[in-house]
Amino acid sequence: MTKRSAQEESENNVLQSIVSKKRCFVITPIGNVGSEVYIKANGLIDAVIKPVLQELEYHVEAAHHISDSGSISNQIIERLLEADLVVANLTGLNPNVMYELAVRHARRLPVISLAENETKLPFDIQAERTLFYDDSMSGVENLKPRFLDAVNSIDFEATNHDNPIYRAAKSSIMQQIAATDAEKYIIDRMDQISSQLSEIAIQNRKSSVTRISSSPDFKIVIGGESPTKLERLHIQSLAEAYRLGIVYGNAYPNALFVFSTSREDSANNFLKALTEKFPKLYGHIEG
Known part of the structure; x- marks a missing residue:
């Protein structure tokens, strides 16, 4: 060759x-x-x-x-x-x-x-x-x-995905086929309710970020065999599911991860779920 x-x-x-x-x-x-x-x-x-x-x-x-x-x-x-x-x-x-x-x-x-x-x-x-x-x-x-x-979380098998352009087009079509003023009134009210729910969702997301960043009472210190990159992503994803923060610094030099939370039950449940999924890891809760 x-x-x-x-x-x-x-x-x-x-x-x-x-x-x-x-x-x-x-x-x-x-x-x-x-x-x-x-x-x-x-x-x-x-x-x-x-x-x-x-x-x-x-x-x-x-x-x-x-x-x-x-x-x-x-x-x-x-x-x-x-x-x-x-x-x-x-x-x-x-x-x-x-x-x-x-x-x-x-x-x-x-x-x-x-x-x-x-x-x-x-x-x-x-x-x-x-x-x-x-x-x-x-x-x-x-x-x-x-x-x-x-x-x-994406369903790649779905043929169409929701977005503002589709919703606007769909709303316009619905308005055109509405036969009576009563139907138009119902559609308008549905649009108003949808907007209000969207605003509530935005505010909830903002308050969630505020809660996560507030001072925690408990720390979950994780040690053990170093995880792979993919395992590390799964661990951090699991921490996000339990609404844990990540602690940075040199206070725990031998730890693989240190997570924080203001809820003791979240700390216990996360540690249990983590060690069941990754037996090579261990940890303890401080606070």
Whole structure:
């Protein structure tokens, strides 16, 4: 086998590996190379999106990763319409990002939205599930299990996924076929109730974040054999399910994890669930 043919075979193997994987396209602000926007956008991809999705055997790509010849706009639209999953970084509310998100919504395929804390989402997507995060090392570790849960919760077998564009179109159609004023009144009331419920959901999410960040009374110190990357993601996802915070610092130098909570029952239930699922781990509760 010649050197050239061996190289071609290696390239073909790489391409075949990519084709066989699910595809994720990342909608993101890019900015100029070396700018703060560029560094932050790539940091989110490299520290959270890629590690989580590569463990799930996804091929991850953003617009500035595309090296194919031809129209970049056409290639972006093609990926928005065909990718198995799209992840949208809404930080900064970049106009291109919002446009590309609308294209994906029109296709009614899965989208996961991320945004840095303090991002003020437009009213028409405020009710959509968005994973907010801190731009810090601890923020990255907190975001990973929540992002993993969001991916695992997607029903990829569903033919259509709910989003603002679909709901607006559906509401318009319903209004057109309503035969009487009474029916129109009922539809209007349903829309009002839906908006109120969305507002309540937003407030609940905000209060949940406040509760998690409040001073904890109990710490769960975990030791044992070091987990794999995938096991670590599962552990952090389990901690998120029990609404535990993560403790950082040097107070526990031999611990693998230290979690915090204000509820003793949550601490006990989490520790029991963790050690049953991962027998190589052990722990104790302080406080």
